Amino acid sequence: MDNTPSTHTPTTADAPAVRGLLEGKVAFITGAGRGIGAAAARLFAREGARVLLAARTEDQLKAVTEEIRAAGGTADYIRCDLADAAGVRAAVDRAVDLYGRLDVAFNNAATIVPPGPMDQVLEADFDHIYVVNLKGPWLAMSAEVAAIRATAGTGAIVNTSSVGSLMGNPELPAYGAMKRAVNSLTESAAVTYGPEGIRVNAIAPGTTLTEMIRAWEASSPGIVERLNAHTPLRRAADPDEIAQAAAWLLSDRSSYVTGTVLRVDGGARA
Structure with missing residues (x-):
């Protein structure tokens, strides 16, 4: 038996390779051209996903x-x-055509209407925010579940809600109502598809430095400062910070988490 002490110095090559959070997964992301969606697309790709x-x-x-x-x-x-509806189904199908499967989806696309009391919300604006912020995620989830079921078999979906859905929202009543309904759809989908191994969660961001919040600031000067004053961390989030929460919920590291609306709000609702 050779008892000679080893003189080998461990190197980086000796360490096990660190797998990305979403390594090997195919991810579909809506609202991916800017803000949180664009940050998510960059992050998911860095974490090893093939993204559409x-x-x-x-x-x-x-x-x-x-x-x-x-x-x-x-x-x-x-x-x-x-x-x-046909366009949403075609988009999800495109992910399968490109990459052969669908594992995870991040339904982030949303719109906003001019802030103000409920009686001042125009009917056309209410209808528009319903179609994009509530009907849109419903259509997307339905298509995504079908694609995951037919290809990967199991997977995960995350919807973008809002901290504004967790309380009365006098400045954005229609927006808050649609996001609260997204929470309900999320929970219902989690219960429905959990037995198949498809997890469904939502994130509820607080103030985040996106084009949407900048538009709100333009119409209501000082709103970001007021929101930050009621946030324990005393600042708004960077879009990447919100995307990080979505990535974790979509990853296998959150394998026992479903039906959750995760607040990512700097403590605003603490």
């Missing part, structure tokens, strides 16, 4: 896709209007 980006604005989608590819990731995009 969907949104209405092609130049934004193309820019994010090219950025991901330049960084060594695998990405493609498709124009998709969440108000169009």
Whole structure:
């Protein structure tokens, strides 16, 4: 028996390779041209997923896709209007056509209407926010469940809700109502598809520095400062911080989490 002490110095090559959070998964992302959706697309690709980006604005989608590819990731995009059921199904099917399967989906696309009391919300605005923020996620989840079931067999879906869905929302009543309904759809889907191994969760972001919050700031100057004053961390989130929560919920590291609306709000609702 050789008892000579080893002189070998461990190196990085000796360490086990660190797998990405979403290594080997195919991810479909709506609202992926900007804000949280674009941050998620970049993050998911860095974490090893092959991603399909969907949104209405092609130049934004193309820019994010090219950025991901330049960084060594695998990405493609498709124009998709969440108000169009056939278009949503076609977008989800495109992910399967490109990559052979669907494992995870992040339903992030949303719109906002001018802030103000409920009696001042225009009917046309209410109808529009319903179609995009509630009907859209419903259409997407239905298509995604079918695609996951037919290919990967098991998987995960995350919907973007809002901390504004967890309380009365006098400044954005229609927006808050649709997001609260998304919470209900999320929980119902989790109960329905859990036995098949399909997990469904939602994230409820607080104030996040996206184009949407900047538009709200433009119409209601000082709103970000007021929101930050009621946030224990005293700041707004970067979109990547919200995307990180979605990535974890979509990953196998959250394998026993379903039916949850996870607050990512800097403590605003604590």
